[in-house]
Amino acid sequence: MNKYTGVLGVYNCQGAAWNSIEKKSTFHQTNSEALTGYIRGRDVHLIEDISFDSNWNGKVALYSCMTDIDTGFSFAPLGLIDMFNAGGAIECLKYDIIDLKALVSMEVKGCGHFGAYSSSKPKTCTVGSSGVEFEFNSTSGLVTLYLPEMPPEDKKTHNVEIEL
Template identity: 60%
Template sequence: MSVSLKVLEHEIYTITPIKVLGPVSFAPLGLIDMFNSGGAIEGLKYEVKTGSQSSEEIPENLSIGLVVLVSIKVKGCGRFGAYSSAKPSKCKVGISEVDFAYELASGLITLNLDDMPPEDQKVHNVEIEL
């Protein structure tokens, strides 16, 4: 992709790998209203569950009864964003289910991390279920 800017113009692009988990593609973006949005991501774990099974990789032809859990450790507060090819069934921060927005056209998931993490935790534990 070629990008050109005129004098005194600027753009910020976030580049992050997209993880393909069976029929679902996912990429965390971080705190999207910050210049270094991905810098807020401290940890990332993918888990795929099929019935009672769980693994990080699944066969391409297996998608019935599939649940993808993405666990993300996020430092700071603000508007968190991620790309997903499928609308989440729920999002949680810690143990609490939270409201989220999903834009079908772009695949953008957003949710608000209103406060800093508790002092004893240092990060928010965000879980997105697809």
């Protein structure tokens, strides 16, 4: 668990084994079929503790290093999506309605590609006080923007705001 997201690792290590003689992983062919299964949001231990909705029904936004996200909420920050623990970059998260506009404010540590799920295309994205370019995939709802450098030394995080 992170402050605002959870991580569930699902791996297929079929055909890999530790070689105690060579002291390294070795790989071999397998003749078995592909593994199948399913995962649920509630498979992430304590995920319900970070829900903003007291009537949470178990729906989540899912980001996989191999596929797109699943639609679930109106907005769900994913974090720095080039990292395995993407959500660990989110230090603070706040949702506001100001003059009939939805505003998501986040403090994000680190740099790289930041991603979020949004059910609609954002109107603006800002980092600090500057507007930044972003991409929106209307099929998956994935919003991405780029944080090219670490936050200034006097600040530990980037202030990211997304207006919907």
